[in-house]
Amino acid sequence: MWVWFHKLGSPPYFYRFSTIVLPWLAVLTLILFSVGVVWGLYIAPSDYQQSETSRIMYVHVPASMFSMSIYMVMAMASAVTLIWRIKLADLVASASAPIGAAYTFIALITGSLWGRTMWGNTYWEWSDPRLMSELILFFLYLGYMALNSAYEDRRRAARAAAVLALVGVVNIPIIHYSVEWWTSLHQGSTTRGTQFAATIDPSMRYPLFVMMGAFAMLYAQLLLKYTRCLLLDGERNNAWVKEMVKQHAA
Amino acid sequence: MRHALLILLKRDLLLAFRHPNDLVNPLIFFLIVVSLFPMGLKPDSQFLPMMGSAVIWVAALLASMLSLDNLFRSDMEDGTLEQIGLLPWPLSALVTIKVLVHWLVTGIPIVIMAPLLGMMFNIPPEGIRALMLTLLLGTPVLSLIGAIGVALTVSLRRGGVLVSLLVLPLYIPVLIFGAGSVWDASLGLAIRGPVLFMGAILVLALTLAPLAIAGALRISLE
Amino acid sequence: MQHDLLDFGKWTPFILWCYAITAVVLITLTIVAYRKEKRLIREIAQKHRRDNRGTS
Numbered sequence: 001m002w003v004w005f006h007k008l009g010s011p012p013y014f015y016r017f018s019t020i021v022l023p024w025l026a027v028l029t030l031i032l033f034s035v036g037v038v039w040g041l042y043i044a045p046s047d048y049q050q051s052e053t054s055r056i057m058y059v060h061v062p063a064s065m066f067s068m069s070i071y072m073v074m075a076m077a078s079a080v081t082l083i084w085r086i087k088l089a090d091l092v093a094s095a096s097a098p099i100g101a102a103y104t105f106i107a108l109i110t111g112s113l114w115g116r117t118m119w120g121n122t123y124w125e126w127s128d129p130r131l132m133s134e135l136i137l138f139f140l141y142l143g144y145m146a147l148n149s150a151y152e153d154r155r156r157a158a159r160a161a162a163v164l165a166l167v168g169v170v171n172i173p174i175i176h177y178s179v180e181w182w183t184s185l186h187q188g189s190t191t192r193g194t195q196f197a198a199t200i201d202p203s204m205r206y207p208l209f210v211m212m213g214a215f216a217m218l219y220a221q222l223l224l225k226y227t228r229c230l231l232l233d234g235e236r237n238n239a240w241v242k243e244m245v246k247q248h249a250a
Numbered sequence: 251m252r253h254a255l256l257i258l259l260k261r262d263l264l265l266a267f268r269h270p271n272d273l274v275n276p277l278i279f280f281l282i283v284v285s286l287f288p289m290g291l292k293p294d295s296q297f298l299p300m301m302g303s304a305v306i307w308v309a310a311l312l313a314s315m316l317s318l319d320n321l322f323r324s325d326m327e328d329g330t331l332e333q334i335g336l337l338p339w340p341l342s343a344l345v346t347i348k349v350l351v352h353w354l355v356t357g358i359p360i361v362i363m364a365p366l367l368g369m370m371f372n373i374p375p376e377g378i379r380a381l382m383l384t385l386l387l388g389t390p391v392l393s394l395i396g397a398i399g400v401a402l403t404v405s406l407r408r409g410g411v412l413v414s415l416l417v418l419p420l421y422i423p424v425l426i427f428g429a430g431s432v433w434d435a436s437l438g439l440a441i442r443g444p445v446l447f448m449g450a451i452l453v454l455a456l457t458l459a460p461l462a463i464a465g466a467l468r469i470s471l472e
Numbered sequence: 473m474q475h476d477l478l479d480f481g482k483w484t485p486f487i488l489w490c491y492a493i494t495a496v497v498l499i500t501l502t503i504v505a506y507r508k509e510k511r512l513i514r515e516i517a518q519k520h521r522r523d524n525r526g527t528s
């Protein structure tokens with residue numbers, strides 16, 4: 001049952017597999033985004049409390065959700081790198097970092113714009129625990145990428161960055177609780193996210209799911225693409241790469 | 251094993267005291283950074299006590315981090331670290347000693363200096379007590395987490411700024427609980443919760459960080 | 473509910489900015505990925521050809 005998964009660890013197999021999968025993923029991403037954006041902007045009703053600004057949710061919630069999950073993927077891939085030294089796992093971790101950082105960035109920007117419509121005059125509210133956690137996550141991504149590119153030797157870069165990713169993943173829950181505690185000191189911290197998610201109306205839930213699917217598919221697609229880039233870069237002198245390039249040119 | 255640890259402890263302490271400049275510089279840095287902030291405000295500012303807890307804590311973070319720079323570097327350059335890595339005892343225990351020495355020579359002096367600086371900021375006595383307590387619990391965590399960052403970058407030619415990128419985000423929980431409870435205490439609120447939480451963070455860091463430091467050092471030694 | 477295209481009442485610019493920034497970031501990320509791979513393949517192919525010329 002797991003054979004196909006193990007096979008994916010072999011670079012040439014992975015490359016062939018991703019060549020087949022990528023066009024499908026691209027099409028699926030495009031469809032999901034078109035449907036999600038149109039549904040979210042035009043078909044879904046506006047929330048009676050938050051008025052039209054609830055439409056920001058359709059980009060903010062998926063982006064912030066996946067910014068966390070991508071860090072988890074990175075940490076798991078890092079653990080695999082350190083334990084089994086599978087080269088592909090390290091590439092998956094390194095390829096995830098820029099995508100995760102971009103999702104985090106989107107979550108920060110949209111969160112602050114959304115917050116602006118609710119808080120009144122500020123774009124940034126230090127007492128919002130979600131934005132704070134998201135900001136720190138952004139820093140963690142940046143640190144990971146900085147360390148990863150500081151080493152010249154790919155293998156050592158991979159393992160050093162893997163240690164950092166694991167340290168970060170242990171820290172994430174601590175950061176989360178410390179931020180929650182800290183913001184609970186200030187009165188009037190917004191509970192926008194949690195209450196909102198619980199009471200969300202089905203007519204708004206489905207477009208949200210579509211957008212989540214779109215963000216997930218885009219992540220899968222970009223992950224494969226960036227992993228392929230790293231793979232080509234690292235294995236440029238191997239026979240299978242040369243063979244592949246020859247086929248490509250022909 | 252205990253003998254080896256004691257020898258390492260003695261050696262590192264001796265080395266630290268042979269370079270009194272390296273010992274004193276982070277503390278002077280701490281003092282200067284802390285006193286810069288009030289100068290940036292108006293002299294009669296009433297924000298002073300409110301800011302004080304945060305400023306002292308941030309300065310402590312920076313001082314602790316900057317002084318870590320040399321934790322492994324000179325040992326790496328003269329090959330001592332490689333020898334330590336070859337010893338039959340777990341590397342994680344040995345590096346814990348090195349971190350302990352770092353804490354003894356920078357963390358403790360910071361804790362001792364803090365009340366003076368707190369008074370400069372008009373922090374009330376309860377706040378100063380909380381400041382010392384939280385610094386006592388927090389500075390070892392700073393040393394431990396910082397040592398991970400230093401161990402990851404020690405083989406790179408330019409590690410300085412990179413270390414702060416890696417380490418400062420990880421320092422945030424300590425900063426939040428530390429500065430937050432000082433502020434709470436000076437308002438007369440109970441600070442048991444955050445202080446216990448800091449203790450928990452310390453225990454966690456003490457168990458996991460040495461493993462990460464040792465792993466990172468092995469990668470750097472390759 | 474009926475809208476004018478691109479009109480969401482009071483907060484229109486905020487909503488549009490959110491979608492625009494998201495689109496820009498994601499599209500840039502995708503374009504970078506696709507172009508990077510293309511460039512790499514071209515580079516490798518060139519080097520390959522040069523190597524072949526050297527040996528033959």
